[in-house]
Amino acid sequence: MKKKLKGVCVGVGYFAQFHYEAWARIPEVEILALCDLRLEEATEVARKWEIGVVYTDFEKMLDEQKPDFIDIITPPQTHLDIVKAAAKRGVNIICQKPLAPSLEEARGLVETAEKHNVRLMIHENWRFQPWYRQIKSLLDTNEIGEQLFYAYFRMRMGDGWQSDAYMDRQPYFRDMPRLLIYETGIHFIDTFRYLFGEVVEVYAKLRRYNSEIKGEDAALVQLTFESGQMVCLDANRYNESNVTNSRYTFGELLIEGSEGSIRLQGDGGITVQPLGLPERAVSYEPSKHSFAGDCVYQTQLHFVRSMLLDQPFETNGAWYLRNIEVQEAIYESGASGLPVSV
Incomplete structure (x- = not known):
């Protein structure tokens, strides 16, 4: 990979720090500029990561910098407008999740990229956590048998019980009418599909434990897969984990198959x-x-390698729309109290 991709970024919020730090470690990428409406914060981020130009207008940035790609690190309600501006200029896109406020808008976003023949990857990073790559390898070699029976994931974040929950890191969480599944559960949907295949039915119970927020912060979700395997997601952001860093693996996973079991621990250990x-x-x-x-x-790194080698993205637009369809089925099941086919 000798060619260098020239990129620009939009957004300097909490999670953007991880994007900028990662781009700085990829020698095949040069970030030319960044954009955010908060000029002072954007200037400070640019200074830290030695990015030469700061904008408050993303269309002006696209016109002047003419990048190979744009990294969208902004709230989901802003994504479609930025994608439209990038796509009509022939700029390839990597975009954070949640992809859009609704399934309809997400479909429009993906269609926009396809219409203008630009490449779109959704920045869905959980499947790239090292333990899932390792577990995927174990499953692919039938380490616990050819038939998978059941999987159970338990997540307890402990960042959502306080009266001022989420204020220190992502305060907008408090006002989201959909929280746990929309913001966090979508990671699990993608990862489960990566590990186990396609979902055909969901059954969900959704709850709000913290009365100071608007959205659900607890869920018990059963997913049934084409293979017949069942997966249970038992998650809440209210109660606490007993591990040192609950944001490392975000929980513990058990997978049971015809010849044994695989376990992921909260410290990343696998047995x-x-x-x-x-x-x-x-x-x-x-x-x-x-x-x-x-x-x-x-x-x-996957985005860069796929761009340079002209290979497909694991989390392209069409793939990710299926994640959102499963997400919507979970909300439908939670509202109706009934299983929902996907």
């Missing part, structure tokens, strides 16, 4: 327990750098 044999640790070294196993870097 395999074949039927009738002792449990053994899987030897690998998950990164402790940056966010959640350095998954932002791995996500953006």
Whole structure:
């Protein structure tokens, strides 16, 4: 990969720091400029990461810089307008999730990129966490058998019980009418599809434990897959985990198959327990750098490699729309109290 891609970024909010740090470590990328309406904050970010030009108008930035790609790190309600501006100029796109406020708008966003023949990747980074890449390898080699029966993921973030919950990091969480599934559960939907295949039915119970916020902060979701496998997501942001860093793996995972079990621990450790044999640790070294196993870097590295080698993105627009369809089915099930086919 000798060619260097020239990029621009929009957004300097909380999570943007992980994007800028990751771009700085990829030698095949040069970030030419960044944009945000908050000029003072944007200037400080540009100074930190040695980015030469700061804008408050993203269309002006696109016109003047003429980049190969744009990294969109802004709230979901802004994504469609930025994608339209980039796409009509022939600029390729990597865009943070949630992709859009609604499934209809997400479809319009993907259609816009397709219409202008620009490449679109959704920055869905959880599947790039090192433990999931390792688990995927174990599943692909039938480490616990050809047939998977069941998986259970338990998440307890402990950042949502306070009266001022989320104010220190992402205060807009408090006013989101949809929170846990829309903001966090979508990660699990994508990761489960990456590991287990296509979802055909969901059944969900959604709850709000913290009365100071608007959206749901707890969920019990059962997903049924084409293979017949069932997966349970047991998640809330209210109660606390007993691990040192609840934002490392975000929880614990159990996968059961016809010949044994795989377990992911909160510290990133993975074990395999074949039927009738002792449990053994899987030897690998998950990164402790940056966010959640350095998954932002791995996500953006995948984007760069796919661009330079003209290979498909794992999380392209068409793939990601299916995630949102599953998400919408979960909300429908939560409202109706009934299983919903996807």
